[in-house]
Amino acid sequence: MNVVYGPVRSWRLGRSIGIDPISVEPKVCTFNCIYCQLGSKGIVTDTRSLFVKEQAVGEQLAALLRRKKGGVVVTFSGTGEPTLASNLIEMVEVVSDLTDFPVGILTNSSLFHNPEIREAMKLFDFIVAKLDAACEGTYQRVNRPHPSIGFRIVLENIEIMRKEFEGDFCLQIMFIKENMRDVDGLVEICDRIEPDLVFLNTPLRPSMTRPLGKKEMRSISKSFARSRCKMVYDVECEHDWGTTKR
Numbered sequence: 001m002n003v004v005y006g007p008v009r010s011w012r013l014g015r016s017i018g019i020d021p022i023s024v025e026p027k028v029c030t031f032n033c034i035y036c037q038l039g040s041k042g043i044v045t046d047t048r049s050l051f052v053k054e055q056a057v058g059e060q061l062a063a064l065l066r067r068k069k070g071g072v073v074v075t076f077s078g079t080g081e082p083t084l085a086s087n088l089i090e091m092v093e094v095v096s097d098l099t100d101f102p103v104g105i106l107t108n109s110s111l112f113h114n115p116e117i118r119e120a121m122k123l124f125d126f127i128v129a130k131l132d133a134a135c136e137g138t139y140q141r142v143n144r145p146h147p148s149i150g151f152r153i154v155l156e157n158i159e160i161m162r163k164e165f166e167g168d169f170c171l172q173i174m175f176i177k178e179n180m181r182d183v184d185g186l187v188e189i190c191d192r193i194e195p196d197l198v199f200l201n202t203p204l205r206p207s208m209t210r211p212l213g214k215k216e217m218r219s220i221s222k223s224f225a226r227s228r229c230k231m232v233y234d235v236e237c238e239h240d241w242g243t244t245k246r
């Protein structure tokens with residue numbers, strides 16, 4: 001598997017070079033979301049491991065930067081939860097030495113309570129943090145987390161991370177019919193923690209779960225009127241990453 005790939009076009013990030021610090025199939029994640037585009041097979045764990053050596057990231061990124069011009073951001077994501085990689089700090093350091101592009105991470109927010117991960121997060125220019133539920137019941141049904149990671153831990157630590165983090169802090173919410181009743185609760189959470197951006201998503205890529213239609217997503221979007229939002233059916237995001245330092 002390619003640890004470094006792209007650049008790819010993303011509705012959230014614009015043009016992005018991807019880094020997959022897990023790079024295994026099936027996925028390794030702290031969740032097993034019912035809509036996961038990687039399928040339902042895989043390992044659900046809360047234990048961090050070494051999956052890919054940081055030297056491999058450096059070599060592949062250097063080669064890609066030589067071959068391909070352009071790219072707007074570098075994003076850690078991939079075949080599972082990127083914060084499960086125990087050498088995440090070393091990987092970000094290698095990437096930051098090779099490029100001046102803003103470096104960010106797509107994470108499911110489940111390990112923000114871990115002090116080592118909080119340290120790693122400080123190295124990023126932007127974080128896109130998943131939050132699909134406003135209560136334990138929906139969280140268990142939609143995200144199917146590792147038993148050690150309850151909803152309260154996730155939400156409390158998203159709030160702490162939002163306060164601590166100095167770069168762009170974005171929330172991403174995947175809407176499907178199973179969490180539509182949590183819209184008001186999620187709006188209230190967004191009003192309280194004031195993310196720099198809220199991405200309102202529904203699974204348009206092949207998934208075990210049906211996406212919501214444009215009409216439903218536009219209606220949800222209106223509920224989030226007090227937050228700065230981007231919705232998946234809208235045009236590509238043009239946010240200027242790394243410029244929202246507080």
Ligand code: SF4
Nearest residue numbers: 029031032033036108
């Ligand atoms: S957090 Fe992401 S990778 Fe993990 S199960 Fe959910 S959608 Fe899949």
